[in-house]
Amino acid sequence: MQTVRLGAIAKDGGVSKSVDLSSFTSAILFISSTGVGAKAQMQTEISPDGFDVADGSATWFEYSGTIYKMMPSGSNAYYRSGESARPMPNSEDTYGVGNNSAPCGRRMRAKNSGSAVGAFVDADDSYVEAHRRVA
Amino acid sequence: MPSKQRHSVISLGAVTSAGSVEIDTSSFDYAIVMVDNTSGAGNAVAVEASPTPFGTTPVWYSVGSSVTVSTGDKFAWPIPGYGYSIQYVPSRIRIKPAGNANIWVELVREIG
Numbered sequence: 001m002q003t004v005r006l007g008a009i010a011k012d013g014g015v016s017k018s019v020d021l022s023s024f025t026s027a028i029l030f031i032s033s034t035g036v037g038a039k040a041q042m043q044t045e046i047s048p049d050g051f052d053v054a055d056g057s058a059t060w061f062e063y064s065g066t067i068y069k070m071m072p073s074g075s076n077a078y079y080r081s082g083e084s085a086r087p088m089p090n091s092e093d094t095y096g097v098g099n100n101s102a103p104c105g106r107r108m109r110a111k112n113s114g115s116a117v118g119a120f121v122d123a124d125d126s127y128v129e130a131h132r133r134v135a
Numbered sequence: 136m137p138s139k140q141r142h143s144v145i146s147l148g149a150v151t152s153a154g155s156v157e158i159d160t161s162s163f164d165y166a167i168v169m170v171d172n173t174s175g176a177g178n179a180v181a182v183e184a185s186p187t188p189f190g191t192t193p194v195w196y197s198v199g200s201s202v203t204v205s206t207g208d209k210f211a212w213p214i215p216g217y218g219y220s221i222q223y224v225p226s227r228i229r230i231k232p233a234g235n236a237n238i239w240v241e242l243v244r245e246i247g
Contacts, residue, residue: 014213021142022139022141022142023139023141024141025164025165025243025245046167046169046211046241048144048146048169048239048241059171059209060209061169061170061171061209061210061211061212062208062211063167063212064211083146096227097196102165102213103164103165103166103167103213104168104243105142105211105241106142106144106241106243111230132141132245132246133245135216
């Protein structure tokens, strides 16, 4: 297991640095945000390009739906301020509920796709915890 | 086996429904498909699997539902995806878009 701190990620398309997960098969994204009635709308992205290609030049593919939809219960649960941890990728809409066994990509990054307007906020801090099976 | 070998990425290049390419995924546990739909509206991308081994003529079976990638979108999802809680990839698959798309497949295996 290994943990990488991604730090703050600004709304309106802010992205984290890319993370090398090539020696892991699953990962968890930790997000914290503040502000009542606001939410950080996060996604994960993966790239087929190697790390010899700079983050800004790599081709990135959306690999999850919006993570605020994954809050566990309550129609407005995703509006709460605080912390959330979710497996990467995750999306009830795209991959089905309970789809937590999906693999992580070799090269991943987190993206805050929350709009510049409306009840969206920056992610104040974020981490990726990566896992592999232990023999 | 080095842990770095858990992931392998292959480029299928530009793929059409008439030119889909089969992939030997038998030594991997999971797979992710990445689709760049550069042209054409609403490209429905299907994943198909065959139970017959390589060297035999495959009969293809659809796996899950097709995923429609909008024009200009770059979207990735695990195979088989769409509501499957167990995500192990079949050993022989092909990717079959309705239109032209640039496609990559990332293969992932557990080690130890």
